[in-house]
Amino acid sequence: MNRPLSSDQLPAAPSRADFAWRDHWVMQHDGAGGQIGHPAAFRFLPWHGERPVFPWGLAVLDAGRWAVAGVAGSMTLAQSNQTVIGLSDDQGVSWRYVEVPNCSTRPMMLSNLGSGILSFMSSWSDEGNFRFYSHDHGATWERGDRLPPAPDGTQMDCEGNSLIDRDAAGNATVVAETGQTVSKGRLPQNPCCGCIRWSRDGGRTWGPVIWPQEWVWYDQFAGNRVERGVGEGALVRAANGSIVAAVRTDMPARYIPLHYDNFEGTAVSISTDEGASWGPLDFVFGPGRHHATLLRLPNDDLVLTVIRRLDFGAGDLATYRRGCDAVVSHDHGVTWDLEHRYVVDDFAALGTDRWFEVACGHQFSVSVGDGSVLTAYGNYRNAGALIRWRPAA
Secondary structure: OOOOOOHHHOOOOOOHHHHHOEEEEEEEEOOOOOEEEEEEEEEEOOOEOOEOEEEEEEEEEEOOEEEEEEEEOOOOOHHHOEEEEEEEOOOOOOOEEEEOOOOOOOEEEEEEEEOOEEEEEEOOOOOOOEEEEEOOOOOOOEEEEEOOOOOOOOOOEOOOOOEEEEOOOOOEEEEEEEEEEOOOOOOOOOOOEEEEEEEOOOOOOOOOOEOOHHHOEEEEEOOEEEEEOEEEEEEEEOOOOOEEEEEEEOOOHHHHHHOOHHHOEEEEEEEOOOOOOOOOOEEEEOOOEEEEEEEEOOOOOEEEEEEEOOEEOOOOOEEOEEEEEEEEEOOOOOOOOHHHOEEEEEEEOOOOOOOOOOOEEEEEEEEOOOOOEEEEEEEOOOOEEEEEEOOOO
């Protein structure tokens, strides 16, 4: 007869870290049809009360302290949502949520401005977009002034990450962000109008909105030349001083009749004159991969991360895989190593009503400072996902 184990024979109870982070593999294409696995860590964000939390931004406060900006609630029932800021003091093992008063919109462009100041902007709001601020490392929040519209009166909506130049103390001296307006009419049949603006006081006031002409492109469909544009995007300062932008491209004209923005892609454009002019669009990812963020690693490589809402293979054939991907540039954004693309996370999206239905979105990545990357995205089948991973040297 088996006897029960005594207390000193029982295995040790798992720590909180064991419950939080689990082993994960980030797969990297090897350029020859195979993949290489890199060890990583994965976890879902804890729920806020009875509601899952979907992330829209990340910030590193200092060593081991992170913040995530998200929405507690539903991707479809926006009226019941609550904007929250998640704070972790132990590298993502445990989280506590702070509710942002009088805010239920998606918190875009979360930024650490230095000296304990965090900021994000509301976006896609009927009442206009506002900048929100915390002066105590995210513990309390207040709403600032309404952000000004573009010169033509249309609203500038943003998603991605800001360019932030800092002084020796780590305080923001220049903030720039890309976004979009609908200055030429309703999407998607009309082009999205990609724009950029600059602030020198932490986002409280902004210079004029500028629409770079280099971000307008044209597609051919059914014998017609169709104007297309770009929208939301990410900015980063490369080690050589250039400013690199990764912007979300309009869907190719052949997909306009489907009226579904999953068919948009990602292109990179570079400025060598502080944003006065921009290089031509380099279409890094075609339809299905967008919501870009850009970051610079300690070794000066640039990492571009995107959500994978659709996975096109040869021609117009698509798989049922969803998740998020990344590519690295070793030359300040001029070229991107697509042959050695990283599959940061991957899951099967079976059972959708339509083959191009959304199942994930809105990713954000930051450099943690030790050569590793923290990526967050919305896995709509579950909740917000976090992956800590390291690009190969």
